[in-house]
Amino acid sequence: MGGTNCANKALEKAKVDKRISDLSNEARGLKTIPMIHRGHIASKLEKGGTHSDCGDIN
Numbered sequence: 001m002g003g004t005n006c007a008n009k010a011l012e013k014a015k016v017d018k019r020i021s022d023l024s025n026e027a028r029g030l031k032t033i034p035m036i037h038r039g040h041i042a043s044k045l046e047k048g049g050t051h052s053d054c055g056d057i058n
Helices: 003-013 039-047 053-057
Strands: none
Touching: 039 053
16 A cells, blocks of 8 residues: 555544645646745755745745
């Protein structure tokens, strides 16, 4: 059983109406662009007032 299936089983057991999917936004028919993970170094730069490429994209 894959990670998505395990997570969805846990959500179902917890009576949560949401489910996760490993399909791309395009495959799911979504027009939004996914966010890029900044990581702790870029987050620290942003908090200090320095812009990072990842932060500027998000």
